[in-house]
Amino acid sequence: MISPDTAAIVIDALLFTFLVITALAIVQLRHLFAVVMLAGVFSLLSAGLFVSLDAVDVAFTEAAVGAGISTVLMLGTMALTAREEKKSPHPIFLPLLVCLVTGAALIYGTLDMPPFGSPDAPVQTHVAPDYIARTPVETGVPNIVTAVLASYRGYDTLGETTVIFTAVIAVLMLLGWDTKNRSLARNARRREEDREKGDEA
Template identity: 80%
Template sequence: MSPGLVGIAIIDILLFTFLVVTAIAILRLRNLFGVVMLAGVFSLLSAALFVTLDAVDVAFTEAAVGAGISTVLMLGTIALTFREEKKPSHSALLPILVCAVAGAALIYGTRDMPAFGAPDTPVQTHVAPDYIARTPVETGVPNIVTAVLASYRGYDTLGETAVIFTAAIAVLLLLGASGKRRESKDSEGKE
């Protein structure tokens, strides 16, 4: 293995280790502000990991949506709700069991997948060569990923953006309505 690949592997292992440590810290915290900040850190670490995997478009999306918009929305939610998580009144056994079963099903589903980066996969032998040959001629965009997202899948990308925007507006409206109810209950209790 070349020294460059060893360095990249070490960076990947370090980033993944930081992701695991951050996830464990998120699970242990009860302060929601700390959880939101660590979730932003988790998104930035994920974006860095995507960059090392040469998925810069996914890294950009993760940084913008995961660390940017999501963090702002969660901070807005905390401003309208409570700062501390309430202690759970039930056992965590059922959620852990559901996660374990879902994880086992996902691992089982990946057993038939080809090796990561294998050159003989259908996407490498059928889809990718077609995009590489047609994209510069049909779109005039030199970056193939940008051409696929903005040109070939433009309506799909617009639809995804509209769904995220609609969900954000719905959450803000719901939180605004619950904040007004809490204010009216507080003012009634003081009288």
């Protein structure tokens, strides 16, 4: 029999392997439709990892926003631009060096962090027990994540909502919604109707 711990490690390893393969494929591919789809796959795999970390709220958001809406919006953007990525005229050495140095710095930074899942980590000894103790008494909400998000950190969530609001204002200022005067779409439809009439005749 496989113990649950071993199973969890195998699942994590598989998810991480697929994550790396997807990332490499995204870097390699020039066909943007495939890249958008793989970005969705990447989000879904991350959502799987969040579930395995017991962070279901984050996983839910990642699956809905990252794999769902973002893919649709990216496809919409792609339809406005090109289907193929242009080859960059610059050599890749400088960007590669920047990536390697940044990556190395980040990995070096993790060496000082407490081991993964350690009960002595500052996050487990400082605010988390406080929230766990106070939430049932002060709010009566069973999901502590919701209580932190909407009540204890209500100010941050108001900020996030305002960010989304600002984003739509920016998009509408840049693109607008041309639902009445869709000349391109109308012409395409007219062509189609003409063709159908031609077929009938």
